[in-house]
Amino acid sequence: MGDFFVLAISCILINNILLAQYLGNCPFLGTSKKMETAVGMAMAVVFVLVMAGVITWIVNTFFLKMLDLEFLRTVAFILVIASLVQFVEMFLKKSIPALYAGLGIFLPLITTNCAVMGVCLINVNEEYNFLQALVASFSYAVGFGLALILFAGVRERILLARVPRPLEDTSIALVTAGILSLTFFAFKGMV
Amino acid sequence: MAKPLAQEFFKGLWDEVPPFRLVLGLCPVLAVTKSVENGIGMGVATTFVLVCSNILVSLLRKAIPSKVRIACFIVIIATFVTVVELVMQAFAYPLFLKLGIFIPLIVVNCIVLGRSEAFASKNGVFRSFLDGLGIGIGFTLSLTVLAAVRELFGTGALTFWEKPIPIFGPSYQPFSFMIEAPGAFVCLGLLLCIMNMIGKK
Numbered sequence: 340m341g342d343f344f345v346l347a348i349s350c351i352l353i354n355n356i357l358l359a360q361y362l363g364n365c366p367f368l369g370t371s372k373k374m375e376t377a378v379g380m381a382m383a384v385v386f387v388l389v390m391a392g393v394i395t396w397i398v399n400t401f402f403l404k405m406l407d408l409e410f411l412r413t414v415a416f417i418l419v420i421a422s423l424v425q426f427v428e429m430f431l432k433k434s435i436p437a438l439y440a441g442l443g444i445f446l447p448l449i450t451t452n453c454a455v456m457g458v459c460l461i462n463v464n465e466e467y468n469f470l471q472a473l474v475a476s477f478s479y480a481v482g483f484g485l486a487l488i489l490f491a492g493v494r495e496r497i498l499l500a501r502v503p504r505p506l507e508d509t510s511i512a513l514v515t516a517g518i519l520s521l522t523f524f525a526f527k528g529m530v
Numbered sequence: 531m532a533k534p535l536a537q538e539f540f541k542g543l544w545d546e547v548p549p550f551r552l553v554l555g556l557c558p559v560l561a562v563t564k565s566v567e568n569g570i571g572m573g574v575a576t577t578f579v580l581v582c583s584n585i586l587v588s589l590l591r592k593a594i595p596s597k598v599r600i601a602c603f604i605v606i607i608a609t610f611v612t613v614v615e616l617v618m619q620a621f622a623y624p625l626f627l628k629l630g631i632f633i634p635l636i637v638v639n640c641i642v643l644g645r646s647e648a649f650a651s652k653n654g655v656f657r658s659f660l661d662g663l664g665i666g667i668g669f670t671l672s673l674t675v676l677a678a679v680r681e682l683f684g685t686g687a688l689t690f691w692e693k694p695i696p697i698f699g700p701s702y703q704p705f706s707f708m709i710e711a712p713g714a715f716v717c718l719g720l721l722l723c724i725m726n727m728i729g730k731k
Contacts (some may be wrong), residue, residue, distance in 0.1 A: 359711050360559050361557050361560040361714065362561075362635075364556035365556055365557070365640050377545040380672050388712045395545075410612065411612070412634070413608050413615065414605065414608040414609065416606075416634075417604055417605075417608050417638070418605070421601055450600070451643055453635050455638075456634070456635055456637065457631060457635060460634055460635070464630075505723045509719075509721045509722060510720075510722040510723040512719070513715050513718050513719030514719035516722065517713070517715030517717075518712070524710065
C-alpha cells in the first residue's frame with residue numbers, strides 16, 4: 340500500500356506530466372484561457388487516460404509481447420487510443436448525455452494529446468505491473484488536471500493585467516508556465 | 531488562387547514556422563532541446579515523417595473517405611514513425627536512447643496531423659511535399675535555435691558529435707535553470723517575444 344502511495348505522489352507532483360515531463364502541452368496552452376474549458380479538459384483526460392492506460396497495458400502484455408510484435412507498439416497504441424476515444428464519445432452521447440455535453444468538444448482533441456500516449460508508453464517502459472499501471476495512469480491524469488486548473492486560474496488573472504505588447508498571449512503564458520513549473524520543481528527532493 | 535511553389539516552401543521558414551507561429555507540437559520542442567544535438571535529431575526525424583506522410587496523404591486524398599480521414603491519417607503517420615524508430619535504433623542508438631519516448635510520440639505531434647488535415651488532404655503531391663519540407667526545416671531550425679540558447683547558458687558549451695565545445699571558458703558558472711523544465715518554458719516564451727518584436731509591423 341505504501342508503495343502505491345509513493346508512486347501516486349511521484350506521478351502527481353514530482354514527475355508532473357505537464358510541468359516536469361513536458362507532455363500534453365498543446366491542450367495545456369490551448370484550453371487554459373478559461374477556467375470552464377480547463378475543468379472540462381481535465382475531467383476528459385482523467386476519464387480517457389485511466390481507460391487508455393489499462394487497455395494499452397493489456398494489449399501490450401497479452402498481444403504484442405506474446406506474439407513478438409513489439410515493433411508495432413506505436414501503431415497499436417495509437418489505434419487503441421483513437422478507437423477508445425471514439426467509443427467513449429459514442430457511449431457518453433447515448434447513456435450519459437449530461438456528461439457528454441460537458442466533455443463533448445474535448446474528447447476528440449484527446450486523441451492527439453501526447454499525455455495520453457506518453458503515459459501509456461511510460462507504463463510499458465517502466466515495466467509496471469497491472470495495479471501499478473492503473474495507479475500511475477490515474478495519478479498522472481490527476482497531476483495533469485491539477486496543473487491545468489492551477490494554470491487556468493493564473494491565466495484568468497493575467498487577462499486583467501497589462502502585458503507588454505510583444506509578450507502578449509502565448510508568450511506570457513509560456514513564461515507563466517515556466518514559473519509554475521518552478522514551483523513543481525521544488526518537489527523534486529521529496530521522495 | 532494557386533500560390534507560387536516557392537511560397538509553399540518558404541512559408542514554413544518564417545510565416546508559419548511551427549512552434550512559434552502555430553503554437554503546435556510543443557511537447558518535443560520543450561523536452562528534447564536540452565542539447566543542440568538532440569534538437570537536430572528530433573527535427574530531422576519529424577521532418578522525415580512530415581514529408582513522407584504529406585506525400586502519402588496527398589496521393590490518397592481522393593481514396594480516403596472524409597468520415598474516417600483522421601484515423602487514416604494517424605495510421606499513415608504511425609507507420610512512418612515506426613520506420614523512423616527502427617532506423618534510429620539501428621543506426622543512431624545513443625540518440626535514440628536520449629530522445630526516448632519522444633520518438634514514438636511524433637505520432638501525436640499536432641504539427642504532422644495538422645499539415646495532413648489542413649494541407650496535404652487538399653493539395654497536390656508536389657505542393658504537399660514542399661509544404662512538408664518547409665515546415666519540417668522550419669521546425670528543425672527552431673528546435674536548433676532554442677536548444678542552442680538553452681545549452682549555451684545552461685552548460686556554457688555546445689555539443690557536436692558528442693564532443694562539448696566550451697564557449698564561455700572555464701570560469702563560467704553554468705546556469706542550470708535553463709536546461710531544466712522551468713527554463714524550457716521561460717526560454718520559449720522569451721524567444722516568442724523576440725520573434726513578435728521583429729515580426730510585428
